[in-house]
Amino acid sequence: MTRLPDPFPGSFDEQSLCDLLASLRDLQAPLATQIANRQSLANVLHERRQQSASRPRPWWRRSVSVPIPLAAAILLLAVVFALQQRASPQLARDAAPSPAHQPQAPLPRGDDSREAMLATLQPSANIPSMEAGIYLSGIGSLNSKVVYLDKGFLP
Amino acid sequence: MVMTLSESFVSRLQRGEPTAYEELLARFESPLYRFFYCDHRDHHMAQEQSAETFAQLAQSIANMAGCDGQLAAFVFSIARRVQLRSWRTKKQSVLPLESAADTMQACPCPVQQAAGREQLSLVLAAIGALEQPQRNVLLLRFVEGLSLAEVATALDIPLGTVKSHIHRGREYLRQRFFSQECQP
Numbered sequence: 001m002t003r004l005p006d007p008f009p010g011s012f013d014e015q016s017l018c019d020l021l022a023s024l025r026d027l028q029a030p031l032a033t034q035i036a037n038r039q040s041l042a043n044v045l046h047e048r049r050q051q052s053a054s055r056p057r058p059w060w061r062r063s064v065s066v067p068i069p070l071a072a073a074i075l076l077l078a079v080v081f082a083l084q085q086r087a088s089p090q091l092a093r094d095a096a097p098s099p100a101h102q103p104q105a106p107l108p109r110g111d112d113s114r115e116a117m118l119a120t121l122q123p124s125a126n127i128p129s130m131e132a133g134i135y136l137s138g139i140g141s142l143n144s145k146v147v148y149l150d151k152g153f154l155p
Numbered sequence: 156m157v158m159t160l161s162e163s164f165v166s167r168l169q170r171g172e173p174t175a176y177e178e179l180l181a182r183f184e185s186p187l188y189r190f191f192y193c194d195h196r197d198h199h200m201a202q203e204q205s206a207e208t209f210a211q212l213a214q215s216i217a218n219m220a221g222c223d224g225q226l227a228a229f230v231f232s233i234a235r236r237v238q239l240r241s242w243r244t245k246k247q248s249v250l251p252l253e254s255a256a257d258t259m260q261a262c263p264c265p266v267q268q269a270a271g272r273e274q275l276s277l278v279l280a281a282i283g284a285l286e287q288p289q290r291n292v293l294l295l296r297f298v299e300g301l302s303l304a305e306v307a308t309a310l311d312i313p314l315g316t317v318k319s320h321i322h323r324g325r326e327y328l329r330q331r332f333f334s335q336e337c338q339p
Contacts, residue, residue: 014297014321014325017293017297017325017328018297020278020328020332021278021282021293021294021297021298022298023274023275023278024189024193024275024278024279024282024294024298025189025298026275027185027188027189027192027193027275028185028188029184029185029187029188029205030188030198030202032202033184033188033198033201033202033205033206034180034184036202036203036205036206037180037184037205037206037209038180039206040206040207040209040210041176041180041209041210041213043210044209044210044213044214045171045173045176045213048171048213048214049171
Protein backbone atom coordinates (compact mmCIF):
# COMPACT_ATOMS: atom_id res chain seq x y z
CA MET A 1 0.00 0.00 0.00
CA THR A 2 1.46 3.32 -1.03
CA ARG A 3 0.94 6.35 1.18
CA LEU A 4 0.34 9.69 -0.40
CA PRO A 5 2.59 12.51 0.66
CA ASP A 6 1.25 14.78 3.33
CA PRO A 7 -0.47 17.72 1.62
CA PHE A 8 0.20 19.99 4.59
CA PRO A 9 3.89 20.11 5.32
CA GLY A 10 4.61 19.86 9.00
CA SER A 11 1.29 19.05 10.49
CA PHE A 12 -2.31 19.85 9.81
CA ASP A 13 -2.73 21.47 13.18
CA GLU A 14 -5.61 23.39 14.70
CA GLN A 15 -4.45 26.67 13.17
CA SER A 16 -4.52 25.16 9.67
CA LEU A 17 -8.02 23.85 10.32
CA CYS A 18 -9.06 27.24 11.63
CA ASP A 19 -7.71 28.90 8.47
CA LEU A 20 -9.42 26.34 6.31
CA LEU A 21 -12.80 26.95 7.90
CA ALA A 22 -12.33 30.72 8.12
CA SER A 23 -14.39 31.30 4.99
CA LEU A 24 -17.43 30.02 6.88
CA ARG A 25 -17.26 33.14 9.04
CA ASP A 26 -18.30 35.14 5.99
CA LEU A 27 -21.62 33.38 6.13
CA GLN A 28 -23.75 35.99 7.87
CA ALA A 29 -27.40 35.87 8.80
CA PRO A 30 -29.41 37.42 5.94
CA LEU A 31 -31.75 40.32 6.55
CA ALA A 32 -34.85 38.10 6.52
CA THR A 33 -33.32 35.94 9.25
CA GLN A 34 -32.45 38.99 11.33
CA ILE A 35 -36.02 40.25 11.08
CA ALA A 36 -37.42 36.80 11.95
CA ASN A 37 -35.13 36.56 14.99
CA ARG A 38 -36.20 39.97 16.28
CA GLN A 39 -39.86 39.21 15.72
CA SER A 40 -39.57 35.88 17.53
CA LEU A 41 -37.80 37.45 20.49
CA ALA A 42 -40.26 40.32 20.66
CA ASN A 43 -43.19 37.90 20.73
CA VAL A 44 -41.71 35.87 23.57
CA LEU A 45 -40.80 38.93 25.63
CA HIS A 46 -44.25 40.42 25.09
CA GLU A 47 -45.90 37.17 26.21
CA ARG A 48 -43.69 37.03 29.27
CA ARG A 49 -44.53 40.60 30.19
CA GLN A 50 -48.25 39.92 29.79
CA GLN A 51 -48.05 36.77 31.88
CA SER A 52 -46.22 38.49 34.70
CA ALA A 53 -48.69 41.40 34.63
CA SER A 54 -51.80 39.23 34.66
CA ARG A 55 -50.66 36.74 37.29
CA PRO A 56 -51.99 37.71 40.77
CA ARG A 57 -49.36 37.98 43.45
CA PRO A 58 -49.56 35.68 46.47
CA TRP A 59 -50.86 37.39 49.59
CA TRP A 60 -47.47 37.44 51.31
CA ARG A 61 -46.01 39.48 48.46
CA ARG A 62 -48.85 41.99 48.21
CA SER A 63 -48.58 45.46 49.67
CA VAL A 64 -51.07 48.11 50.71
CA SER A 65 -50.69 51.86 50.67
CA VAL A 66 -50.97 53.61 54.03
CA PRO A 67 -51.31 57.41 54.44
CA ILE A 68 -48.20 58.97 55.98
CA PRO A 69 -50.02 60.56 59.01
CA LEU A 70 -51.55 57.21 59.89
CA ALA A 71 -48.22 55.42 59.52
CA ALA A 72 -46.50 58.08 61.66
CA ALA A 73 -49.18 57.81 64.34
CA ILE A 74 -48.88 54.00 64.45
CA LEU A 75 -45.12 54.27 64.67
CA LEU A 76 -45.37 56.83 67.48
CA LEU A 77 -47.78 54.63 69.42
CA ALA A 78 -45.50 51.66 68.98
CA VAL A 79 -42.52 53.63 70.28
CA VAL A 80 -44.47 54.92 73.28
CA PHE A 81 -45.75 51.46 74.10
CA ALA A 82 -42.27 49.99 73.85
CA LEU A 83 -40.86 52.69 76.15
CA GLN A 84 -43.66 52.10 78.63
CA GLN A 85 -43.04 48.39 78.64
CA ARG A 86 -39.40 49.00 79.22
CA ALA A 87 -40.01 51.42 82.05
CA SER A 88 -42.78 49.49 83.86
CA PRO A 89 -40.60 46.81 85.52
CA GLN A 90 -38.38 49.60 86.83
CA LEU A 91 -41.41 51.48 88.22
CA ALA A 92 -42.87 48.35 89.77
CA ARG A 93 -39.57 47.67 91.47
CA ASP A 94 -39.39 51.23 92.74
CA ALA A 95 -42.99 51.25 93.92
CA ALA A 96 -42.75 47.98 95.83
CA PRO A 97 -42.02 48.73 99.57
CA SER A 98 -38.87 47.18 100.91
CA PRO A 99 -39.11 45.11 104.04
CA ALA A 100 -37.05 47.73 105.91
CA HIS A 101 -39.56 50.49 105.11
CA GLN A 102 -42.77 48.63 105.81
CA PRO A 103 -45.00 50.37 108.38
CA GLN A 104 -44.63 48.91 111.80
CA ALA A 105 -47.57 47.59 113.70
CA PRO A 106 -48.07 49.16 117.12
CA LEU A 107 -46.47 47.25 119.87
CA PRO A 108 -48.75 45.66 122.39
CA ARG A 109 -48.86 47.50 125.70
CA GLY A 110 -48.50 45.88 129.04
CA ASP A 111 -47.20 42.45 129.75
CA ASP A 112 -48.50 40.44 126.83
CA SER A 113 -47.11 37.13 125.92
CA ARG A 114 -43.73 36.87 124.30
CA GLU A 115 -45.16 35.15 121.15
CA ALA A 116 -47.62 37.99 120.50
CA MET A 117 -44.86 40.49 120.85
CA LEU A 118 -42.60 38.61 118.49
CA ALA A 119 -45.44 38.16 115.96
CA THR A 120 -45.98 41.87 115.74
CA LEU A 121 -42.33 42.61 115.65
CA GLN A 122 -41.16 43.64 112.18
CA PRO A 123 -37.64 44.22 111.15
CA SER A 124 -36.84 47.84 111.36
CA ALA A 125 -33.91 50.00 110.66
CA ASN A 126 -34.27 51.52 114.12
CA ILE A 127 -33.74 48.24 115.90
CA PRO A 128 -30.21 46.95 115.64
CA SER A 129 -30.26 43.40 114.38
CA MET A 130 -27.96 40.74 113.05
CA GLU A 131 -28.86 38.33 110.30
CA ALA A 132 -27.21 34.95 110.01
CA GLY A 133 -27.87 32.51 107.24
CA ILE A 134 -26.67 29.65 105.11
CA TYR A 135 -25.97 30.41 101.46
CA LEU A 136 -25.12 28.01 98.76
CA SER A 137 -23.28 29.39 95.76
CA GLY A 138 -25.44 29.20 92.64
CA ILE A 139 -28.63 28.44 94.56
CA GLY A 140 -28.99 31.22 97.07
CA SER A 141 -30.18 31.41 100.65
CA LEU A 142 -31.11 28.13 102.29
CA ASN A 143 -31.84 29.38 105.75
CA SER A 144 -31.60 32.71 107.52
CA LYS A 145 -32.15 33.93 111.02
CA VAL A 146 -32.51 37.46 112.32
CA VAL A 147 -31.29 38.20 115.80
CA TYR A 148 -32.31 41.52 117.39
CA LEU A 149 -29.78 43.05 119.64
CA ASP A 150 -32.07 45.29 121.64
CA LYS A 151 -32.01 43.96 125.19
CA GLY A 152 -35.18 45.84 126.13
CA PHE A 153 -37.32 43.65 123.86
CA LEU A 154 -35.60 40.34 124.23
CA PRO A 155 -35.11 38.45 127.38
CA MET B 156 -16.23 35.58 17.27
CA VAL B 157 -15.38 37.52 20.39
CA MET B 158 -17.15 36.02 23.40
CA THR B 159 -16.27 38.63 25.98
CA LEU B 160 -19.43 39.79 27.69
CA SER B 161 -20.03 42.29 30.43
CA GLU B 162 -20.34 41.08 34.01
CA SER B 163 -24.04 41.47 34.45
CA PHE B 164 -25.10 40.52 30.95
CA VAL B 165 -26.97 37.36 31.99
CA SER B 166 -28.78 39.15 34.79
CA ARG B 167 -29.76 41.90 32.35
CA LEU B 168 -31.17 39.25 30.05
CA GLN B 169 -33.00 37.66 32.97
CA ARG B 170 -34.54 41.02 33.82
CA GLY B 171 -35.71 41.28 30.20
CA GLU B 172 -33.79 44.41 29.24
CA PRO B 173 -34.35 45.17 25.54
CA THR B 174 -30.80 46.49 25.04
CA ALA B 175 -29.38 43.23 26.38
CA TYR B 176 -31.44 41.27 23.88
CA GLU B 177 -30.23 43.54 21.09
CA GLU B 178 -26.67 42.72 22.15
CA LEU B 179 -27.52 39.03 22.28
CA LEU B 180 -28.88 39.16 18.75
CA ALA B 181 -25.85 41.01 17.48
CA ARG B 182 -23.53 38.42 19.01
CA PHE B 183 -25.27 35.19 18.25
CA GLU B 184 -27.54 35.51 15.22
CA SER B 185 -24.85 34.90 12.62
CA PRO B 186 -23.17 32.05 14.59
CA LEU B 187 -26.53 30.38 15.06
CA TYR B 188 -27.42 30.81 11.42
CA ARG B 189 -24.08 29.28 10.39
CA PHE B 190 -24.55 26.44 12.85
CA PHE B 191 -27.89 25.50 11.31
CA TYR B 192 -27.05 26.31 7.72
CA CYS B 193 -23.97 24.12 7.69
CA ASP B 194 -26.11 21.25 8.96
CA HIS B 195 -28.56 21.08 6.08
CA ARG B 196 -27.77 24.03 3.76
CA ASP B 197 -31.39 25.10 3.75
CA HIS B 198 -31.70 28.84 4.23
CA HIS B 199 -35.37 28.80 5.22
CA MET B 200 -34.93 26.02 7.69
CA ALA B 201 -31.89 27.72 9.21
CA GLN B 202 -33.93 30.90 9.55
CA GLU B 203 -36.76 29.07 11.32
CA GLN B 204 -34.35 27.27 13.62
CA SER B 205 -32.53 30.49 14.50
CA ALA B 206 -35.78 32.20 15.40
CA GLU B 207 -36.89 29.20 17.43
CA THR B 208 -33.57 29.13 19.26
CA PHE B 209 -33.90 32.79 20.25
CA ALA B 210 -37.45 32.19 21.43
CA GLN B 211 -36.35 29.20 23.52
CA LEU B 212 -33.45 31.22 24.84
CA ALA B 213 -35.71 34.04 26.00
CA GLN B 214 -37.93 31.53 27.77
CA SER B 215 -35.19 29.56 29.48
CA ILE B 216 -32.67 32.29 30.29
CA ALA B 217 -34.37 32.77 33.67
CA ASN B 218 -33.31 29.24 34.63
CA MET B 219 -29.68 29.72 33.63
CA ALA B 220 -27.50 29.35 36.70
CA GLY B 221 -24.10 30.46 35.55
CA CYS B 222 -21.87 33.37 34.77
CA ASP B 223 -21.58 35.30 31.54
CA GLY B 224 -18.70 33.14 30.36
CA GLN B 225 -21.02 30.18 30.11
CA LEU B 226 -23.54 31.97 27.93
CA ALA B 227 -22.11 30.78 24.61
CA ALA B 228 -22.30 27.15 25.71
CA PHE B 229 -25.84 27.75 26.96
CA VAL B 230 -26.92 29.29 23.64
CA PHE B 231 -25.46 26.48 21.58
CA SER B 232 -26.91 23.82 23.87
CA ILE B 233 -30.34 25.26 23.08
CA ALA B 234 -29.44 25.35 19.39
CA ARG B 235 -28.42 21.72 19.61
CA ARG B 236 -31.81 20.80 21.11
CA VAL B 237 -33.61 22.72 18.36
CA GLN B 238 -31.46 20.95 15.79
CA LEU B 239 -32.28 17.54 17.21
CA ARG B 240 -35.99 18.31 17.42
CA SER B 241 -36.25 19.50 13.83
CA TRP B 242 -34.10 16.60 12.69
CA ARG B 243 -36.64 14.24 14.23
CA THR B 244 -39.72 16.00 12.91
CA LYS B 245 -38.71 17.30 9.52
CA LYS B 246 -37.34 15.53 6.54
CA GLN B 247 -33.93 16.73 5.46
CA SER B 248 -33.94 18.55 2.17
CA VAL B 249 -30.59 19.45 0.68
CA LEU B 250 -30.36 22.44 -1.61
CA PRO B 251 -27.82 22.77 -4.39
CA LEU B 252 -24.47 24.16 -3.39
CA GLU B 253 -24.83 27.13 -5.74
CA SER B 254 -27.46 28.65 -3.47
CA ALA B 255 -25.15 28.45 -0.48
CA ALA B 256 -23.00 31.35 -1.51
CA ASP B 257 -26.00 33.66 -1.99
CA THR B 258 -26.01 34.36 1.70
CA MET B 259 -22.38 35.37 1.79
CA GLN B 260 -21.47 38.95 2.54
CA ALA B 261 -21.11 41.18 -0.48
CA CYS B 262 -17.54 41.47 -1.67
CA PRO B 263 -16.42 44.64 -3.47
CA CYS B 264 -14.31 42.89 -6.07
CA PRO B 265 -16.06 40.40 -8.41
CA VAL B 266 -12.92 38.26 -8.71
CA GLN B 267 -12.58 38.02 -4.95
CA GLN B 268 -16.28 37.37 -4.68
CA ALA B 269 -16.05 34.49 -7.14
CA ALA B 270 -13.01 33.08 -5.37
CA GLY B 271 -14.69 33.47 -2.03
CA ARG B 272 -17.82 31.74 -3.25
CA GLU B 273 -15.81 28.89 -4.64
CA GLN B 274 -13.86 28.52 -1.42
CA LEU B 275 -17.05 28.72 0.64
CA SER B 276 -18.75 26.14 -1.55
CA LEU B 277 -15.78 23.81 -1.17
CA VAL B 278 -15.68 24.20 2.60
CA LEU B 279 -19.43 23.82 2.90
CA ALA B 280 -19.35 20.66 0.81
CA ALA B 281 -16.49 19.28 2.88
CA ILE B 282 -17.99 20.07 6.23
CA GLY B 283 -21.42 18.96 5.04
CA ALA B 284 -20.02 15.54 4.28
CA LEU B 285 -18.93 15.08 7.88
CA GLU B 286 -21.13 13.33 10.38
CA GLN B 287 -23.27 15.68 12.41
CA PRO B 288 -21.41 15.39 15.74
CA GLN B 289 -18.04 16.00 14.07
CA ARG B 290 -19.43 18.90 12.06
CA ASN B 291 -20.92 20.52 15.17
CA VAL B 292 -17.68 20.14 17.09
CA LEU B 293 -15.55 21.61 14.28
CA LEU B 294 -17.94 24.51 13.76
CA LEU B 295 -18.14 25.45 17.42
CA ARG B 296 -14.42 25.02 18.02
CA PHE B 297 -12.85 26.49 14.89
CA VAL B 298 -15.47 28.83 13.48
CA GLU B 299 -17.17 30.16 16.60
CA GLY B 300 -14.07 29.94 18.79
CA LEU B 301 -15.52 28.10 21.77
CA SER B 302 -13.14 26.32 24.14
CA LEU B 303 -13.09 22.53 24.32
CA ALA B 304 -14.97 22.59 27.62
CA GLU B 305 -17.61 24.93 26.19
CA VAL B 306 -18.06 22.67 23.17
CA ALA B 307 -18.48 19.68 25.47
CA THR B 308 -21.07 21.54 27.55
CA ALA B 309 -22.95 22.87 24.53
CA LEU B 310 -23.19 19.50 22.83
CA ASP B 311 -23.57 17.55 26.07
CA ILE B 312 -20.73 15.16 25.31
CA PRO B 313 -17.56 14.29 27.24
CA LEU B 314 -14.37 16.24 26.66
CA GLY B 315 -12.62 13.15 25.32
CA THR B 316 -15.32 12.71 22.71
CA VAL B 317 -14.85 16.33 21.62
CA LYS B 318 -11.13 15.72 21.12
CA SER B 319 -11.85 12.52 19.26
CA HIS B 320 -14.31 14.28 16.93
CA ILE B 321 -11.78 17.02 16.26
CA HIS B 322 -9.11 14.47 15.41
CA ARG B 323 -11.37 12.51 13.06
CA GLY B 324 -12.80 15.64 11.44
CA ARG B 325 -9.34 17.04 10.89
CA GLU B 326 -8.16 13.82 9.30
CA TYR B 327 -11.22 13.69 7.09
CA LEU B 328 -10.81 17.28 5.89
CA ARG B 329 -7.13 16.74 5.22
CA GLN B 330 -7.88 13.70 3.09
CA ARG B 331 -10.73 15.42 1.32
CA PHE B 332 -8.88 18.60 0.42
CA PHE B 333 -5.84 16.66 -0.57
CA SER B 334 -7.82 14.45 -2.93
CA GLN B 335 -9.51 17.52 -4.44
CA GLU B 336 -6.17 19.17 -5.03
CA CYS B 337 -4.94 16.01 -6.78
CA GLN B 338 -7.90 15.88 -9.12
CA PRO B 339 -7.14 17.21 -12.58
